[in-house]
Amino acid sequence: MSALLLTNYYLVYKSLWMYILIALGAAGIILGFGGDAMHQFIPLLTMLLIAMPALEVIKQEGKSGYDKFVITFPIRRSQVVRSHYLFYFLVILLGALLITGIFTGYSLLTEASFGETGVQIGLAVCLIFVMGSFVYPLLYLLGPEKSDGILIIAAGIALVSSFGIEKLLVSLISKQTTIVNFEYIDTNVLFISGALFIGIILFILSFFFSVAIYSRKEF
Numbered sequence: 001m002s003a004l005l006l007t008n009y010y011l012v013y014k015s016l017w018m019y020i021l022i023a024l025g026a027a028g029i030i031l032g033f034g035g036d037a038m039h040q041f042i043p044l045l046t047m048l049l050i051a052m053p054a055l056e057v058i059k060q061e062g063k064s065g066y067d068k069f070v071i072t073f074p075i076r077r078s079q080v081v082r083s084h085y086l087f088y089f090l091v092i093l094l095g096a097l098l099i100t101g102i103f104t105g106y107s108l109l110t111e112a113s114f115g116e117t118g119v120q121i122g123l124a125v126c127l128i129f130v131m132g133s134f135v136y137p138l139l140y141l142l143g144p145e146k147s148d149g150i151l152i153i154a155a156g157i158a159l160v161s162s163f164g165i166e167k168l169l170v171s172l173i174s175k176q177t178t179i180v181n182f183e184y185i186d187t188n189v190l191f192i193s194g195a196l197f198i199g200i201i202l203f204i205l206s207f208f209f210s211v212a213i214y215s216r217k218e219f
Helices: 002-033 042-055 057-064 066-070 077-110 117-142 144-174 187-215
Strands: none
Touching (some): 002 042, 042 057, 077 187
16 A cells, blocks of 8 residues: 555645645735635635645556556455545645644734634535545546546535535534533534544445445446
8 A cells, every 4th residue: 555655645745745836835825915705715625726636646647658557466346446535635634734834924924813714624625525536537437538527626615515504503513402412512613523524425435436436347
């Protein structure tokens, strides 16, 4: 598994670090010159930029012919799929840590307060999980040559879904007073936990769909 993860990294490491630098630069410009209303877009923008190289792994495998070569290894196809999903998960974790570091550093330098930042990060991470949940099964089903169109469609679906998830969570949390155990819990904590739970569940379900598709795929 570690060898597959390293291969995934080396296929896209240049673009990954390039997007990290772009994300840092964009966050710096928004924090330095944008108004407070613009700050809420930093988590989503950062997560989108950092996630893009991870979603290009399968495309790069198709271009190089590695997708046909890897199935000759003495490993199960489910392990190949697992390596893609795990690499994507690690990139999401990297993005979340990067966003947290950006806002923590900025608040220390300027003594600014970002009370709703956690909510925005949670929603951004949820959206990226949802996007990956659609991208991977479609890539395995339709092929890496259609990756650009798949990414656009999946991003649109994830964006629309995020509004639905946000409304669902707000509606459920607004009724928390009827649940004694949640009465004294911060609503932001509930929202972040709910968003992450939904995103991760969809991601896990997507993994099983992808394994089923990839196991039957003919090259």
